[in-house]
Amino acid sequence: MSQPDHAIPFNRSSIAGREIDYIQQTVAAGQIAGNRQFSLKCQELLRATLGVPEALVTTSCTHALEMTGLLLGLEPGDEVILPTYTFVSTANAYVLHGVTPVFCDIRPDTLNLDERLLPGLITSRTRAIVPVHYAGVGCEMDEIGRLAAQHGLAIVEDNAHGLFGKYRGRWLGTFGELAVQSFHETKNITCGEGGALLINDPRHTERAEILREKGTDRARYFRGQVDKYTWVDVGSSYVMSDVLAAFLYGQLEVWPAIQQARQRVWERYHGALADWAAQRGIGRPHVPDHCEQAWHMYYLMMPDAAGQTALIQHLKARDILAVFHYRPLHLSPYAARWGGREGDCPVAESVCDRIVRLPFYNDLSETDQDRVIEALLDYPG
Numbered sequence: 001m002s003q004p005d006h007a008i009p010f011n012r013s014s015i016a017g018r019e020i021d022y023i024q025q026t027v028a029a030g031q032i033a034g035n036r037q038f039s040l041k042c043q044e045l046l047r048a049t050l051g052v053p054e055a056l057v058t059t060s061c062t063h064a065l066e067m068t069g070l071l072l073g074l075e076p077g078d079e080v081i082l083p084t085y086t087f088v089s090t091a092n093a094y095v096l097h098g099v100t101p102v103f104c105d106i107r108p109d110t111l112n113l114d115e116r117l118l119p120g121l122i123t124s125r126t127r128a129i130v131p132v133h134y135a136g137v138g139c140e141m142d143e144i145g146r147l148a149a150q151h152g153l154a155i156v157e158d159n160a161h162g163l164f165g166k167y168r169g170r171w172l173g174t175f176g177e178l179a180v181q182s183f184h185e186t187k188n189i190t191c192g193e194g195g196a197l198l199i200n201d202p203r204h205t206e207r208a209e210i211l212r213e214k215g216t217d218r219a220r221y222f223r224g225q226v227d228k229y230t231w232v233d234v235g236s237s238y239v240m241s242d243v244l245a246a247f248l249y250g251q252l253e254v255w256p257a258i259q260q261a262r263q264r265v266w267e268r269y270h271g272a273l274a275d276w277a278a279q280r281g282i283g284r285p286h287v288p289d290h291c292e293q294a295w296h297m298y299y300l301m302m303p304d305a306a307g308q309t310a311l312i313q314h315l316k317a318r319d320i321l322a323v324f325h326y327r328p329l330h331l332s333p334y335a336a337r338w339g340g341r342e343g344d345c346p347v348a349e350s351v352c353d354r355i356v357r358l359p360f361y362n363d364l365s366e367t368d369q370d371r372v373i374e375a376l377l378d379y380p381g
Helices: 019-028 037-050 061-071 089-095 115-120 141-151 202-212 218-222 242-252 255-272 274-280 305-316 334-338 346-352 366-377
Strands: 054-058 079-083 100-104 126-129 154-158 178-182 195-199 299-301 355-357
Touching (some): 019 037, 019 242, 037 054, 054 202, 061 178, 061 202, 141 154, 195 202, 242 255, 255 366
Antiparallel strands (some): 299 355
């Protein structure tokens, strides 16, 4: 068999709209720091589309998460419940404040935080629940919301995967009093590195602006509300450069087209692999009827760990990069200080050794996707 003339990466960024034109505009204006024209345009688009009281673009989703810990006033001794199967930022943002992360196992169907386990994890020290909408499929927010209200807990949605997804007809990122978005290069909408804080409880808005601007009331100064700005609170530098915001706005402006392109890729995988996967006992993504997914990724669930390794190597031999995903946080070396043990979260421990994520990006051509599908159908396992 002849070798293909190019490799197929797992992810690749691409131009979707007027990104370069907008970067040139902000550079020509001579003002490329944060809170400039394209930062404000991004925020207005997010507010208007999602119907949230406030949206603030940030240097990263990680930094947006760090801001939620400050806004909630979390302190050493407090606890926050989050899924063990997530990126380290979900935990790190709270550990930075001395908070103890309480790791919850995930559902075997959607790979989201298993809301059925929450009652056994809530204590008098619990301050917040942080659901992560894995692969852009909504967590069971009705039950999570009910439990949070019953115990007086905050909800912070880690919606890094789920921008423009919905749960029971409502946008993901609008259920918690705070939510965060990612615009990392692996996400549907990207500027390379970036994020956003969505504020659903307006009581947090003024302080969030201050925290994001190094603890100063600089945002009020630029609006003409004060004649000088000064240091008024703790904070850090969480403001996105307008160069990145210009690129981001070029993508956000055409978000329906990006989502439609990704939907086509997802559905082609799902249809072409249905019989093949069923015959081999390989799982495919599950999207409940009451969820409208964000078309963030496509993965396969192999029957065992050996299958994960074999399939990744099989595709690599065809110049196709497929990858696994998270290692459960409760088993990480750093989490040993909180006593995490093997067997604590059996679903996540099993999933991490079996999941294979396929190449998935906005401009993945049908020709290249056919190569991936053909390679999978030729898998001898």
